[in-house]
Amino acid sequence: MSTTTDNRLESRYAGITLEGHPHALTAWFVVTLRLLLGGMILFAGLGKLAIVSGEPFDASGFLVHGVDPASPVSGLYATMASSAVFLEVINVVIPVTQVLIGVALLVGGFLRLAALGGALQMSAFYLGGWEGDVLALFDSTLIYAVLFLALAAFGAGRILGVDRYIEQLQVGQQTLVEKYPKLRYVLG
Template sequence: MSTTTQNRLESRYAGITLEGYPHALSAWFIVALRFVMGGMILFAGLGKLAFVSGEPFDASGFLVHGVDPASPVSGLYAAMASNVALMEIINVVVPITQVLIGVALITGAFVRLAALGGAMQMAMFYLGGWEGQWLAAFDSTLIYALVFLALGAFAAGRIAGLDRYIEQIDVGGEPLVERFPTLRYLLG
């Protein structure tokens, strides 16, 4: 059932005003997008875990062989791959953060933090895959990074998500986000 209240999007920045009226179904599609992106990164992370895939995850193959020499980060990624201690950390951090980002998006908890983490990972994959051609610059990892950022910007966790409730947890007689306003940047 739809309501007669009209949604409005508006932003003013650097003397430019953007405004519009999204469809009443927009909230449903934001939730669907949150679930799809959450599922995508959750299963990517689960597939990297040894108890699921049957073998330990090793990012060095991507860092050495998957990065095009034209990429601005090819030297950095190769140096990372040659550092054994750093690779041990990366091989744990990548799958675990992907699982946590996926769970956060699906449940709608700490969505802005998760969206930032997802966008950062996609940006790192994007830079690694860059072949130096501008027409090829619009690949799926760049699109995923922007979708993650859009989920954070839309405060997708407040729409049928746990962030809506986490923000209102009573702490000393006031809602959590009023008591700790900086949490607004992580929740939503």
């Protein structure tokens, strides 16, 4: 059974007001989106780990040959691939952060930090694959980036996630986020 509460979405920016009343099932869809994106990026990261795939991840193919010349980052990505040290860092950072982002989304912990990491990765992949036409606005990696940011905006870690409990941990006479308000930027 779903119940309706006095939920309200409202935003005012640049003289424009947006208002809405979400359906009682909205929370379930936010959790479902969190779990789906978490599973997607977790398995993408696991598939890049040598202990799972049998082969070490190598980003040079994407950085050198996968980036469209029309992309505004094609020169930057080629330069990154030309540095053996930088390439090795990328080869470790990409799969490890994907696994960490996936786990964070699945458990709903440090969700805003994880969602930002996911959005940044998807934006980097989007820019690398950008071909310079209007259809690029509908590229799946850009859509994933926006979905990650939507999870952060909804505070999806507070909905059936561990962020709800982390925020309420007592530190002295205060909750964790009362004592350290900047944690609200990474939790939620």
